[in-house]
Amino acid sequence: MNLHSFTRASKTAVWLGLVFLVGCAAPSKPDQSAFRNSNPKSILVLPPVNQSTDIRGSLSFLSTVTLPLSEAGYYVFPVAMVEATFKENGLPLPDQMHEAPLSKLQSIFGTDAVLYLTLEKYGSTYVVLDSQTVVTAKARLVDARTGTLLWQGRASASDAEGRDNNNGLLGVLLTSVIHQLASNIGNPGYRLSNVTSARLLTPQPGGMLFGPRSPKHGKD
Amino acid sequence: MNGLRLLCISALVWLQACASNDTSLYHWGSYQDKVYEGFQVENGNTSPEKQLQELLQEQQKAVSKGKALPPGFQAHMGYLFFQTGQPDRAVMAFENEKKQFPESSTYMDFAIGKLKKP
Numbered sequence: 001m002n003l004h005s006f007t008r009a010s011k012t013a014v015w016l017g018l019v020f021l022v023g024c025a026a027p028s029k030p031d032q033s034a035f036r037n038s039n040p041k042s043i044l045v046l047p048p049v050n051q052s053t054d055i056r057g058s059l060s061f062l063s064t065v066t067l068p069l070s071e072a073g074y075y076v077f078p079v080a081m082v083e084a085t086f087k088e089n090g091l092p093l094p095d096q097m098h099e100a101p102l103s104k105l106q107s108i109f110g111t112d113a114v115l116y117l118t119l120e121k122y123g124s125t126y127v128v129l130d131s132q133t134v135v136t137a138k139a140r141l142v143d144a145r146t147g148t149l150l151w152q153g154r155a156s157a158s159d160a161e162g163r164d165n166n167n168g169l170l171g172v173l174l175t176s177v178i179h180q181l182a183s184n185i186g187n188p189g190y191r192l193s194n195v196t197s198a199r200l201l202t203p204q205p206g207g208m209l210f211g212p213r214s215p216k217h218g219k220d
Numbered sequence: 221m222n223g224l225r226l227l228c229i230s231a232l233v234w235l236q237a238c239a240s241n242d243t244s245l246y247h248w249g250s251y252q253d254k255v256y257e258g259f260q261v262e263n264g265n266t267s268p269e270k271q272l273q274e275l276l277q278e279q280q281k282a283v284s285k286g287k288a289l290p291p292g293f294q295a296h297m298g299y300l301f302f303q304t305g306q307p308d309r310a311v312m313a314f315e316n317e318k319k320q321f322p323e324s325s326t327y328m329d330f331a332i333g334k335l336k337k338p
Contacts, residue, residue, distance in 0.1 A: 042323040063256035070291045071245055075323035078292030080255050081299040081331070110326025190256055213245065 030206050035150040038143045040112035041212050042075040044105060047083050047094040048117035048137065057122030057189060058094055059083070061137060064193040065117070068201035073214025077109055106144050113150060116140045121156070122189050132160045135192040139200055141208075153207055155200035157192045247287035249278040255296065268303040275300070291321055295328065307335050 045065050050058040062079050069076045085108070086097045098116055105114060121136035136156040143150055203210045203220060210216040254274055257266040275297055282289050298313030314328040 059259040060256060063252055063259060066255070066290065066292060067248055067252055073245070074291075075321050076291045077324065077327060078295040078299065078317075080258050081292075081295055083259075084299065085331075108327065108330055110323075112323075194252075 032151070032206070032209065034143075034148050035141075035209055038113065038146075038148065038150050039212070040074065040141075040143070040150070042077070042110075042112045043069055043115050043141070043211075044077050044082065044109050044111035044113070044144070045069070045079055045115045045117065046097045047079075047086075048119040049094045049098055050119045050122070052119050052122035054123040054189065057119050057135075060187065060190045061117070061119050061122065061135065061193045061197070063190065064197040065115070065201060067194075068198045069115075069211075071214075072201065072203050072208060073211030073217050075211075075213065077111065082109070102142070102144050102147055111144050114142050114144050116142065120154075122193070124188070132158055133188040133192055134158045135189060135196040137196055137200060151208060153200055155196050157195035157199060159188060159192060245288065246290035247278070247282035247285055248290060249281055250274060251278055251290060251293055251296075254278075258300075268300045272297065272300045272304060289320065291324075292317070294320065295324060295331075298331070302335065311335055 045062065047062050048058045062083070066076045066079060086092070086100075091097050091100060102114065105111060116139065118138050119136075120138060121134045124131045124133045134156065135158075136154070138152070138154040140152045141150045142148065201208055203214075203216070205220070210218075210220050254266075254271050258268070258271050260266060275293070279289065279293075279297075294313050295317040298310040298317065301307070301310035301313055311332050314332050317324050318328045
């Protein structure tokens, strides 16, 4: 490692440290009392409404949400079986599923909360000499009894994140995080969906809260 | 310069700790990948039989690691048993899901009710 690249790596490390500290400080917390009072144990995830150009996006993204939500401490209904249940009951499209009345969802699933997802971007865009895959999604968590909005968020992941910083520590960090989360399944949209899901649904200050099955429940 | 070197090293150690410390609540293995592949069935990629086989292996791994199966895992197996014409094993899997996660009771009873209908 020559002096120049070491200095650059050092700067990156300092910067990373600062970002980490700022992340910990979380200056302004939004009001989470509705979420805390509702204290849901279970979450029914409906197949995402798809605004992307790839029709495979919805189910691909849906496959990746169970892990972060479960590890956050919630019971998550089996996504594929739930999707089949909607189809059998005459609601084959996510847009229709999202319009199902909460009372109906409660009577079939007995869920405490419902997660409505919208897939904004899923797939590759081609630019000169290069292509970039992006997965962007937003989420609304709603109390299944009252319809109260408990939390909403939005997250994105792109495979250009690691590439653009290839030599710095940050690049190494992002690339390794992406590799850690990503499976060895070839489809890049699915691989990045795992990262977007984790960013969207992992508890963080002012964001998603820990659920009853996590040891961190009630401490965040 | 030494201070910076130290910071670099501690950042790496911190990352390492994150990577190796397995504090996960559940054994995941290839579960989500199988769910993903299952959605591709219509494209002729993965049969429910093959999915089931692989999930049974994951179940073994979870047992040997002493880790719990994730939410929905046993219910999903039940759904695959149903798809492969084994309704009795499907009911058993749904009952297991209920036992592990009482939050699933209403839905599992709904599914069992459908299977038991003549």
